[in-house]
Amino acid sequence: xxxxxxxxxxxxxxxxxxxxxxxxxxxxxxxxxxxxxxxxxxxxxxxxxxxxxxxxxxxxxxxxxxxxxxxxxxxxxxxxxxxxxxxxxxxxxxxxxxxxxxx
Numbered sequence: 126x127x128x129x130x131x132x133x134x135x136x137x138x139x140x141x142x143x144x145x146x147x148x149x150x151x152x153x154x155x156x157x158x159x160x161x162x163x164x165x166x167x168x169x170x171x172x173x174x175x176x177x178x179x180x181x182x183x184x185x186x187x188x189x190x191x192x193x194x195x196x197x198x199x200x201x202x203x204x205x206x207x208x209x210x211x212x213x214x215x216x217x218x219x220x221x222x223x224x225x226x227x228x
Contacts, residue, residue: 133179134199134200134201134202135176135202136202137173137176137179137180137199137200138173138174138175138176139174140198140199140206141170141173141174141180141188141199142174143206143210144188144191144192144194144199144206144210145170145174145188147192147206147209147210147211148191148192148210148211152167152170152171152174153167155170155191156170158187158191159184159187159188159191160187161184161187165184185199185200191211192206192210192211192212193210193211193212193213193214193215194206194207194210194211194212194215195215
């Protein structure tokens with residue numbers, strides 16, 4: 126029996142890039158803002174944003190904190206990022222009604 130690959134969010138990279146750009150940060154500045162400049166390389170940020178690699182959970186958490194959004198908004202393809210980042214209120218998010226599944 127073969128293993129079924131676990132589902133992955135298809136819009137994650139796009140959302141990570143949108144968060145970083147909305148915050149007005151370069152990839153290196155994003156690393157510094159997250160406190161990860163000594164842990165991961167700038168090319169990792171590029172890989173995450175281009176869906177080449179999946180970021181570790183602590184990186185997703187730091188992106189969410191920087192944008193003041195719930196991690197769920199990054200992960201769930203049915204949810205769009207708010208128009209203005211960082212959010213004033215953490216509960217701000219937009220749901221896409223055209224998708225019935227998470228991925």
